[in-house]
Amino acid sequence: MMRAIGLMSGTSLDGVDVALIDTDGTALKVARTENGFIEPLGPTGYRAYSDEERALLRQALVDAEKIEARDERPGCLAEAEELVTRSHAEAVEAFLAENGLDPGQIGVIGFHGQTVVHRPDQRMTIQIGDGQRLAARLGIPVVYELRRADIEAGGQGAPLVPVFHRALAEASGFAGPLGILNLGGVANVTLITERGDLLAFDTGPGNALIDDWMRERTGRPLDDGGRTAARGRPDGALLAWLLTHPFFARKPPKSLDRNWFSHKLAGQLSTEDGAATLTAFTAQAVARALDHAPEPPLRWIVAGGGARNGELMRLLNYHLRTEITTADAVGWSSAYLEAQAFAYLAVLSLLGLPITFPSTTGVREPLTGGVKALP
Numbered sequence: 001m002m003r004a005i006g007l008m009s010g011t012s013l014d015g016v017d018v019a020l021i022d023t024d025g026t027a028l029k030v031a032r033t034e035n036g037f038i039e040p041l042g043p044t045g046y047r048a049y050s051d052e053e054r055a056l057l058r059q060a061l062v063d064a065e066k067i068e069a070r071d072e073r074p075g076c077l078a079e080a081e082e083l084v085t086r087s088h089a090e091a092v093e094a095f096l097a098e099n100g101l102d103p104g105q106i107g108v109i110g111f112h113g114q115t116v117v118h119r120p121d122q123r124m125t126i127q128i129g130d131g132q133r134l135a136a137r138l139g140i141p142v143v144y145e146l147r148r149a150d151i152e153a154g155g156q157g158a159p160l161v162p163v164f165h166r167a168l169a170e171a172s173g174f175a176g177p178l179g180i181l182n183l184g185g186v187a188n189v190t191l192i193t194e195r196g197d198l199l200a201f202d203t204g205p206g207n208a209l210i211d212d213w214m215r216e217r218t219g220r221p222l223d224d225g226g227r228t229a230a231r232g233r234p235d236g237a238l239l240a241w242l243l244t245h246p247f248f249a250r251k252p253p254k255s256l257d258r259n260w261f262s263h264k265l266a267g268q269l270s271t272e273d274g275a276a277t278l279t280a281f282t283a284q285a286v287a288r289a290l291d292h293a294p295e296p297p298l299r300w301i302v303a304g305g306g307a308r309n310g311e312l313m314r315l316l317n318y319h320l321r322t323e324i325t326t327a328d329a330v331g332w333s334s335a336y337l338e339a340q341a342f343a344y345l346a347v348l349s350l351l352g353l354p355i356t357f358p359s360t361t362g363v364r365e366p367l368t369g370g371v372k373a374l375p
């Protein structure tokens with residue numbers, strides 16, 4: 001068994017998620033509760049970005065549009081990369097102190113970094129953050145650049161979490177057909193068939209459009225509980241038009257960059273109707289995943305911050321036409337699932353085991369990935 005920490009800073013730009021797990025690289029070490037679900041995998045932590053830090057990261061996404069080669073850092077990107085490395089180091093230092101852990105007790109850190117560019121057609125994906133400096137500051141080996149080998153070999157470079165979803169489903173004793181939905185800034189699904197085969201892809205926007213809309217209209221960072229959307233009425237014509245985007249009909253594998261869809265599409269609508277339209281768009285884009293499902297899932301598990309948006313969950317319940325539960329309700333962690341996944345992926349990487357597959361990223365054969373930095 002190895003003890004690993006995973007670090008995720010997702011497309012919502014809210015902060016750094018930290019999670020600790022124990023794994024041998026195939027099975028997860030789990031304990032069971034009385035009702036048969038698994039106990040939490042390990043402690044978790046969070047380091048929020050301040051408003052200024054978030055503004056710098058937002059600007060980094062804009063400046064990154066100019067990048068033509070992966071090592072370029074135009075505009076504020078060098079400063080943003082420094083922020084990403086430092087904030088992750090602070091997150092781990094606080095986490096170790098809170099949990100009474102020493103760096104020597106941690107075998108590896110899986111470091112996602114912050115995605116600023118994701119262009120599978122150009123075989124380029126960039127997650128800023130300096131893994132070597134992080135390893136040196138913390139005194140712990142770090143595995144980073146986990147998307148790079150896949151995208152350079154012709155895969156989508158995303159999603160990477162399906163192999164962890166499958167390990168969690170196995171640890172929980174859940175049989176397929178099962179759907180696991182992550183509602184982050186972008187939404188992605190993992191479909192597990194009865195035989196245990198995986199199919200995974202991004203479904204479209206997650207919370208990003210709703211967040212951007214709320215920020216522009218109200219100055220608030222999100223639609224808490226989906227209450228604004230619940231007060232509005234979706235614009236049917238706009239919704240129908242949004243769903244004609246060719247991305248939804250495209251066969252998987254497929255992945256998205258955060259900025260491929262824009263909240264500005266809701267244009268002239270009232271705050272409530274715009275939120276309702278973008279929330280309905282997100283839910284119906286997820287439901288289009290059923291068009292590609294080899295077996296329609298009998299059960300859906302929903303993770304990511306969007307699981308806390310009651311209106312989005314209500315619409316998903318309707319459109320997915322079957323039982324949906326939050327990850328928290330089955331003993332998984334809605335908020336820290338991705339951080340846990342990156343801990344797991346780092347261990348797979350150290351062992352040289354595959355992290356991506358033809359059915360998850362479209363890479364030609366199962367492939368390991370990640371770059372290892374020693375302290």
Ligand SMILES: Nc1ncnc2c1ncn2[C@@H]1O[C@H](COP(=O)(O)OP(=O)(O)OP(=O)(O)O)[C@@H](O)[C@H]1O
Pocket residue numbers: 008009010011012013014182183184185186187206207208211222223224225226303304305306308309310335338
């Ligand atoms: N109480 C809430 N009500 C509505 N939405 C919420 C609530 N709490 C969190 N969210 C949504 O969840 C988002 C954060 O989700 P999460 O942390 O899963 O995203 P991420 O990890 O950054 O994204 P990704 O999975 O795309 O990398 C917030 O930006 C917000 O939109």
Ligand SMILES: CC(=O)N[C@H]1[C@@H]2OC[C@@H](O2)[C@@H](O)[C@@H]1O[C@H](C)C(=O)O
Pocket residue numbers: 010011115118125157158159160161162184185186187188202255256338
């Ligand atoms: C390029 C990139 O950072 N993609 C993220 C993003 O956020 C959700 C979705 O789009 C997913 O494809 C991916 O993250 C998760 C962790 C993944 O790779 O599985």
